[in-house]
Amino acid sequence: MASEITYAEVKFKNESPAPVVKVPPETKKPEHHPQKYPLWLPWLISLLLLLVCFALVVIILVFHFWHSSDQPRALQQQFSEWKCDSGLPQSTDRGWTCCPEGWRRFQRSCYFLSPDTMNWVESEQNCTGMGSQLVVINSKAEQEFLSKQIKRYPQREYFYIGLFADKEGQWQWVDKTPYNVTAAFWREGEPSGGVGEDSTVIYSPEKTLNNWIDSKSILTRYRICEAAAVTV
Ligand code: CA
Numbered sequence: 141m142a143s144e145i146t147y148a149e150v151k152f153k154n155e156s157p158a159p160v161v162k163v164p165p166e167t168k169k170p171e172h173h174p175q176k177y178p179l180w181l182p183w184l185i186s187l188l189l190l191l192v193c194f195a196l197v198v199i200i201l202v203f204h205f206w207h208s209s210d211q212p213r214a215l216q217q218q219f220s221e222w223k224c225d226s227g228l229p230q231s232t233d234r235g236w237t238c239c240p241e242g243w244r245r246f247q248r249s250c251y252f253l254s255p256d257t258m259n260w261v262e263s264e265q266n267c268t269g270m271g272s273q274l275v276v277i278n279s280k281a282e283q284e285f286l287s288k289q290i291k292r293y294p295q296r297e298y299f300y301i302g303l304f305a306d307k308e309g310q311w312q313w314v315d316k317t318p319y320n321v322t323a324a325f326w327r328e329g330e331p332s333g334g335v336g337e338d339s340t341v342i343y344s345p346e347k348t349l350n351n352w353i354d355s356k357s358i359l360t361r362y363r364i365c366e367a368a369a370v371t372v
Contacts, residue, residue: 214271215240215250215367224372238370245369246285251275252365253289253299260339260357263300264314272367274302276313283325283349286364290344293362298355300363303340305354308333311340326352 219240226236239250250272258266264274277283290299302314309331311319327346331337331354339357342364355361 216271216370218270222370236372238372243367244289246282248369249282250367250369251286251289252367253293253296254363254365257360257362259360260300260304260355263361263363264302267363267365270365270367272365273314274300275364275366276302276315276317277325278317280323280349286342287349287351290342290364294344296362297344298341298353298359298361299344300355300361301340301342301352302366303352304357305338308338324352325350330354 221241222238223241224236224238225245237245237248239245243250243252245251252267252270252272267273275286277286290296303311303319304314305311313319327343327350330352333354334356336356336358337354339355341353341355341361343351343353
């Protein structure tokens with residue numbers, strides 16, 4: 141008997157997709173790149189940066205010093221002959237303190253007592269032109285020194301100093317040092333405040349330390365210029 145072949149139709153619904161087998165990513169083996177720069181290069185760069193910073197600091201300091209000493213430099217450009225002495229008494233400074241030949245030194249300043257006369261404005265301009273200014277008297281010691289110096293020239297009676305008044309009675313120093321009436325050395329009865337008496341002179345024949353007189357600034361007088369001494 142011949143066997144029958146039976147066929148059946150089979151339908152699969154909701155066929156599930158073929159399962160995806162996740163294969164773990166292949167772990168990369170570390171690659172060995174050859175060294176592209178020498179090991180000392182970062183050190184060299186750090187050292188160079190340090191040197192650049194150091195150079196900048198030096199430049200800033202030199203620039204600062206250069207500008208802070210404008211007045212002595214202006215004085216230096218004006219004079220070729222200088223007189224120096226070694227250091228200042230009661231000071232730790234070493235080296236030499238110098239003033240132009242013919243000027244007199246007291247503490248850290250140099251003073252020029254003029255042999256010629258000018259009005260007050262011209263006197264101030266003349267001092268400025270030499271890298272100095274009309275003298276600013278900051279202490280009793282400075283007043284004593286100047287009062288002695290002017291006695292060396294008895295024929296010169298009046299010396300302009302750097303004290304003037306913009307308005308009646310409003311005295312001020314040429315370098316903006318605050319005017320202190322208790323540290324002023326007015327002669328008795330001065331300042332008398334006459335018309336146009338808006339500048340100040342030291343009156344040489346006065347025997348006491350109080351030898352300032354207010355003066356008309358149009359009058360021609362001798363002058364005392366002051367500059368910072370140059371230290372080398
Ligand atoms: Ca002074």
